[in-house]
Amino acid sequence: MTFIEGGVCAPAGFTANGVLCGIKKGRTKNDLALIESEVPCSAAAVFTKNLVKAEPVKLTKKHIANGAAQAIVANSGNANACTGEQGYANAERTAELAASLLGLNTEDVLVCSTGVIGQQINIGAIESGMEALCEGLSKSGNAAAREAIMTTDTKHKETAVEFELGGKKARIGTMAKGSGMIHINMGTMLGFITTDAAITPKMLDAALRESADQTYNCVSVDGDTSTNDTLCALANGLAGNPLIASKNADYRAFVSALNAVNTRMARMIAADGEGATHLLECVVNGAKSAEAARNLAKAVISSSLVKAAFFGKDANWGRILCAMGYSGEHFSQEGTSVFFDSGAGEIEVFHNGVPLDFDEPKAKEILGETEVKIRIELKDGKENGTAWGCDLTYDYVKINGDYRT
Amino acid sequence: MTFIEGGVCAPAGFTANGVLCGIKKGRTKNDLALIESEVPCSAAAVFTKNLVKAEPVKLTKKHIANGAAQAIVANSGNANACTGEQGYANAERTAELAASLLGLNTEDVLVCSTGVIGQQINIGAIESGMEALCEGLSKSGNAAAREAIMTTDTKHKETAVEFELGGKKARIGTMAKGSGMIHINMGTMLGFITTDAAITPKMLDAALRESADQTYNCVSVDGDTSTNDTLCALANGLAGNPLIASKNADYRAFVSALNAVNTRMARMIAADGEGATHLLECVVNGAKSAEAARNLAKAVISSSLVKAAFFGKDANWGRILCAMGYSGEHFSQEGTSVFFDSGAGEIEVFHNGVPLDFDEPKAKEILGETEVKIRIELKDGKENGTAWGCDLTYDYVKINGDYRT
Structure with missing residues (x-):
């Protein structure tokens, strides 16, 4: 297994992008990110255990229930949490916009938000930025995307690995944001994992939970479990390995590679905890x-x-x-x-x-x-x-x- | 019920004192406190839920097991925690010294410590200060005693109430230290309660637990439950009220007065949390x-x-x-x-x-x-x-x- 460049764009078939659409006044970094796979993916996610769940968390839970997805839209600058029906409608509108521009079903788009709790999100800004976001998708878009999910993070967080899987080369890529409101029930606010490995939704879910318990769930910055924590994984199967459908040797190899990227991300999140010097x-x-x-x-x-x-x-x-x-x-x-x-x-x-x-x-x-x-x-x-x-x-x-x- | 002056010395039959014996280099405040009742008391205590218990906690648990005690020695400057057999022997030596000078059984002396964890306590300092500590016991000694248990506290913490109990005037007095390493499983490091009410050890224990759950156990400064938390109550019966031996109306009146003093202390501890401005x-x-x-x-x-x-x-x-x-x-x-x-x-x-x-x-x-x-x-x-x-x-x-x- 070797660490490689490219983050979420490292696995075959994934592109990404990020734009500044103006969700929060005064921000100069990108604030809206998109990750897309060229083919449908097995999808799995683990969410915050906080009873108060942000509206996009509720939406994404619904969209991922069938174990399939093809794109993820994420924003910083507003958590869209404690915002009620209007907040949910805004999360849904975000998925619809991306889906129509990408030619996907709305249910195959996941939505994640991070930022301040309790204010309605500027949906006009998202509407105005979505076209450029979708049109600009590229194989080197990971840099623009990783920037768009940063809040008080001082450093972007991404990594990727290449490893052998059933005689084929497979890759796992990831990006995340961390910094504050981070505790051991999902030690991150947002984390996205892409892979070209062929794996069933059920096994992807098992691998994600197993790995999260040893990595993201072992990070604490301040003991606060946020309302928005989401760790999503999309697997598009383009590596051509025999489909992982049980906990066989290939499953173990996949989990091992997943642990490698997640451990590296966990360390990055802890090191860049709000105000941290150690x-x-x-x-x-x-x-x-x-x-x-x-x-x-x-x-x-x-x-x-x-x-x-x-x-x-x-x-x-x-x-x-x-x-x-x-x-x-x-x-x-x-x-x-x-x-x-x-x-x-x-x-x-x-x-x-x-x-x-x-x-x-x-x-x-x-x-x-x-x-x-x-x-x-x-x-x-x-x-x-x-x-x-x-x-x-x-x-x-x-x-x-x-x-x- | 009215709040009165006098702290732990307010109830009939209780005296106190505090001296500076030099447990921690450079301290200029008193560091060794003593509270004594002129007659034997019903005694109850609640302790830290931390698995790592300081040596004096282990000793005091043993001494209070029979529901009786007559004096409490407490020091600041050293927690005598994680100090093994030598630490336990030092706690025992402290009780013995006080008992022999006061003419009590060693088992009727409780010992509490607060300060840094993991260093052997300066038992020589305690030995040198004990005689003056015992000889100086007085009805106005609460001021010297309350100072001796302060660590990073910026203010001393004491209060007392007078209330009717079975047709007699009864009093409850208390002092505590707080500041840091304070969380909701015993929201204090040390708290001492004296009362002249007549109450059986079993009912005193029940009252103490009931009240602590609504007061001390509802305070948090920093989420850390210390190794030394102890809340002790001594009841000497000199108020002459009919002995409280069941959860009758007098028991309720006693708990109500106890809640009043403990609530006031809980607020003082929170207000004086380390570094607190609100x-x-x-x-x-x-x-x-x-x-x-x-x-x-x-x-x-x-x-x-x-x-x-x-x-x-x-x-x-x-x-x-x-x-x-x-x-x-x-x-x-x-x-x-x-x-x-x-x-x-x-x-x-x-x-x-x-x-x-x-x-x-x-x-x-x-x-x-x-x-x-x-x-x-x-x-x-x-x-x-x-x-x-x-x-x-x-x-x-x-x-x-x-x-x-």
Whole structure:
């Protein structure tokens, strides 16, 4: 498996585009994105677990129910959430517009939105931009598209891989937005995956859920699960591999490639969390189950106190034990050891349940790096898990103290 | 029922004291507190739900198992958590020292600690300060005691009430510390309640749990449940009321007085959350159950995004709906209305599921006050609930970026 360029346009048969249509006043980046496959696709999606679901989430759930889709329209600048019937009609209008210009059925167009909650979306702007959006679709349109879904993201997020599948070369490409209102029940607001692998909707759905649990669902920026979180996958089958219709060896190869792209995206989202200065990766080894390992790791990277300590480069491991203690998972404190690890080296701070008298300047140096790993060794079993987060900074507060106005 | 002065010393038969013994280098406030009753007490406590429990929590659980106690020793500057056998021995030594100087059984002394996790406590300092601590016990010692449990608290927290109980005047007094590492499973680190009411240990325990669920367990500062949270109550019976041994009318009167002091403390803790500039009170009316109302209110005041918005005086009510949506409670969005309310007036921002076009400058004025109420009206039932929190500020990050070193 090798990482390649091209993002969502890397797999055969996918094109994309992005335009600035003016949904939110003052924005200078693109705000409307489109991804299309030249042929119909197997489609699967996982959505926010928030009871308050945005209108486009409701629409996309309906459109994807048959396991088929061919295009995705996504906008930033307005979440179209808590907007009632008018909001739903606007999401539907967006799908209809794209479908008529692309010659598709409205039901084969998925719609995703991100931005401020509780304001009606500027549907006039979307109407005015849709024609240019559809006409400009191209094999290099991933760059324009990935920009259009950014909100407080400081960096665009995309990746792609090429891998062997049933004797054929297959590709998976993806783009996502992250930044804030991100928690472990769907650790992203929007993520789009394209692939030319041939896979049934049912197996695509299984693969997406399996992979999301180990990747997107292990990211937290601020503990808030948004109203709009959506991770969609479209598979058009143009790679020509034997159709994956069961959990066979090809399915495993597909999931493995999917995990590779999703893990990379999860790390990007955490690293670019609102205001973040450090990517925190917490690895728990020796747990009694993979789920326990992930839950412990998630509790650690979700703790405001742990996050603030890393901002201050303070090796305050007591807060890590504290977070593990309220994770809801049982573990043996006596068998627990904690290490900090980065490009500047590794240091153990807690060994088999006993505090160590460690080298403070060395620890500060290790925590001074941009990417820091918290490694927790347990003696409860053989399972491992990883979660990703970021530090809590002045800038997080600044960004969110005045986001809407 | 009337609020009175005197804190934990207000009830008959209770004295207190606090000294500076030097547990943490550089501290100039008292760091060791003692509360004693002149006669044996019914005793009850609720503890942190964190799996990682501090050593004094383990000791106090053991000492209080028989429902009796007569004194409480508490220190700040060190949590004595994650410190293993040596830590437990130090907690035990603290109880022994106090017991021998006060002429009590060691088992009748409770021990509570707060401060940094993972460092052995300076037991020498405690040994050196204990004699002065015990000798200085007095009826006005509540001022010295309340200071000794403060960590990053900027204000001391105490209150007391006088009320009628079975034809006698009874009193309840309390002091607590709050500030950080505070979440809804015991929304405080340390809280001490004294009363001269006559009540059995079993009824005291029931009253304490019932009241804590509506008060301390409805406070969140940062979503972190600490390793040391303890709320203890001592009842010495000197009020002379008929012993409360069942859930009769006197029990209800006692719980009502207990709720009054605990609610006041919950508000003080939230208002003095680390770095806080606003007290946030979220009231949910019209819920299907009191528990649902409280859970919705807790989700709102626990959201980092809601908290940051209030810091910025931004009437971003979408984040409130978002937090309600992931609270785990079902509610009808169509029947939901949201109001902001403070000394500067009241404004409705969301009415029966529909966004309102409200007066932004007026909203900013309302959110500019130190105490702000978020009132949520549902149409799901007749039950109500309240939770307390604070805003998320630069200072929270600053305080916690470098707390340990």
